[in-house]
Amino acid sequence: MTDSSTSEPEMSAAARPRKKLFIKTYGCQMNVYDSDRMRDVLTPLGYEPADRPDDADLVILNTCHIREKAAEKVYSELGRLKPMKEEKAAAGSSMTVAVAGCVAQAEGAEIQRRAPVVDLVVGPQTYHKLPELIASVHRGRGEGLDTEFEVEDKFDALAIPDRQIEGYSAFVTVQEGCDKFCTFCVVPYTRGAEWSRPVDQIVAEVRALAAKGIREVTLLGQNVNAYHGAAPGGREAEGSWGLGQLVRHLALIGGIERIRFTTSHPRDMDDDLIAAFADEPKLMPYFHLPVQSGSDRILRAMNRKHSAAEYLDVIARMREARPDIAISGDMIVGFPGETEADFEATMDLVRQVDYAACFSFKYSRRPGTPAASLGGQVDEAVASQRLLQLQALLNEQQEAFNRSTIGRTLPVLFERKGRRDGQIGGRSPYLQAVHCDGPAELIGQIVEVEIVAASRNALAGRLSGGKRSAA
Numbered sequence: 001m002t003d004s005s006t007s008e009p010e011m012s013a014a015a016r017p018r019k020k021l022f023i024k025t026y027g028c029q030m031n032v033y034d035s036d037r038m039r040d041v042l043t044p045l046g047y048e049p050a051d052r053p054d055d056a057d058l059v060i061l062n063t064c065h066i067r068e069k070a071a072e073k074v075y076s077e078l079g080r081l082k083p084m085k086e087e088k089a090a091a092g093s094s095m096t097v098a099v100a101g102c103v104a105q106a107e108g109a110e111i112q113r114r115a116p117v118v119d120l121v122v123g124p125q126t127y128h129k130l131p132e133l134i135a136s137v138h139r140g141r142g143e144g145l146d147t148e149f150e151v152e153d154k155f156d157a158l159a160i161p162d163r164q165i166e167g168y169s170a171f172v173t174v175q176e177g178c179d180k181f182c183t184f185c186v187v188p189y190t191r192g193a194e195w196s197r198p199v200d201q202i203v204a205e206v207r208a209l210a211a212k213g214i215r216e217v218t219l220l221g222q223n224v225n226a227y228h229g230a231a232p233g234g235r236e237a238e239g240s241w242g243l244g245q246l247v248r249h250l251a252l253i254g255g256i257e258r259i260r261f262t263t264s265h266p267r268d269m270d271d272d273l274i275a276a277f278a279d280e281p282k283l284m285p286y287f288h289l290p291v292q293s294g295s296d297r298i299l300r301a302m303n304r305k306h307s308a309a310e311y312l313d314v315i316a317r318m319r320e321a322r323p324d325i326a327i328s329g330d331m332i333v334g335f336p337g338e339t340e341a342d343f344e345a346t347m348d349l350v351r352q353v354d355y356a357a358c359f360s361f362k363y364s365r366r367p368g369t370p371a372a373s374l375g376g377q378v379d380e381a382v383a384s385q386r387l388l389q390l391q392a393l394l395n396e397q398q399e400a401f402n403r404s405t406i407g408r409t410l411p412v413l414f415e416r417k418g419r420r421d422g423q424i425g426g427r428s429p430y431l432q433a434v435h436c437d438g439p440a441e442l443i444g445q446i447v448e449v450e451i452v453a454a455s456r457n458a459l460a461g462r463l464s465g466g467k468r469s470a471a
């Protein structure tokens with residue numbers, strides 16, 4: 001293996017030996033964003049993308065710890081990497097295996113004990129140190145462990161204006177971490193305390209994205225609507241900005257046509273942000289607001305800090321501000337102590353909200369979280385039955401929502417060629433996948449499409465002639 005030491009500044013990127021990088025991403029959109037940033041910091045060291053792990057010199061698993069299944073997948077993948085690494089070693093080359101993300105943060109050195117194939121464990125806040133850490137692995141020194149929280153460092157070093165761009169829609173992390181401590185959730189432990197990036201840094205990143213042809217940005221944060229970033233430079237007197245202010249400001253950047261944000265908490269939904277849905281047309285009328293349960297008893301045990309009625313009130317205010325808004329959510333069934341009546345309350349709330357889309361999960365017991373030691377853990381078969389029942393209702397709602405758009409003309413951001421020749425695909429304002437016949441030149445543009453058919457997962461449309469905005 002060639003040493004990728006950072007101590008050779010005179011060597012240009014072009015002159016560096018070519019190496020192959022394979023990153024496998026698990027979990028949420030923030031991990032997708034982080035994987036892109038890891039690619040960005042490694043590109044100047046000569047790393048190019050590999051299509052398969054067995055072709056790679058460096059394999060990074062960017063992991064998710066949110067539910068047990070997600071965490072276990074990492075160990076299965078490490079099992080598959082072991083023979084590949086051995087084969088490479090036998091052939092005289094080598095493979096470096098790194099585990100990044102929330103499993104790395106939560107389990108640290110334990111990973112290397114359980115899977116010695118791992119050379120390096122790196123937590124979400126220290127990706128900017130990857131070049132240095134990899135170099136130290138290659139030199140066979142250092143512990144190769146770095147999972148401390150150093151949030152500011154991470155963003156200073158990773159806000160690279162010339163990041164690699166593909167497509168027309170991009171994620172931008174604006175906030176990280178969570179102080180809510182829902183009793184089932186590992187996020188406050190894996191992503192640390194709630195923290196917001198300064199407005200200036202976000203604006204610089206979004207401007208750079210717009211210059212590369214990005215038309216849509218999705219602002220990411222585990223508690224994105226708690227955003228409170230430092231006001232732009234020179235205006236310190238203004239203190240910090242909320243998400244509504246940030247959205248309106250980003251909407252002024254030329255080329256940016258669509259703004260979305262995820263994930264929000266009902267407690268942090270302020271009037272200014274709700275008003276932004278009414279008065280900022282670039283803010284898309286699609287809103288993801290998890291509730292987790294419809295039972296106040298369970299919401300209390302979850303430490304959600306809101307009741308079912310308070311959640312429904314936020315939804316009502318959103319619908320008043322933006323009547324065509326589509327709502328999505330997250331639900332958990334089988335939380336400890338959940339009775340049939342609690343579950344019925346969840347079904348009731350779902351009927352009242354009428355979701356356009358909703359993720360639903362069986363409660364997964366996460367060691368170290370308060371709910372893990374609660375009594376009344378729900379029988380697996382009961383939880384599975386409830387999940388099936390809930391998902392049947394949610395699927396019905398999703399299909400009904402999609403069907404309700406038949407006959408409407410919606411602006412679609414075309415992003416790719418369709419599966420069939422002559423077909424193109426994109427997204428409606430409500431995040432629905434839309435396919436229609438059309439020329440590839442429309443990719444990257446927002447075009448009016450008449451919706452002619454709908455299924456649970458996609459819409460079919462017909463170009464209706466009016467192009468809304470040029471590339």
Ligand code: 5AD
Pocket residue numbers: 066067184185186290292330331332361362363364365366
């Ligand atoms: N078990 C099941 N689902 C969970 N989620 C978070 N933690 C757990 C858990 N322990 C779900 C919540 C959250 C989404 C990202 O994942 O619904 O909103």
Ligand code: SF4
Pocket residue numbers: 178179180181182185186187188222223265
């Ligand atoms: Fe987890 Fe609750 Fe924070 Fe969401 S709000 S990340 S569910 S602790």
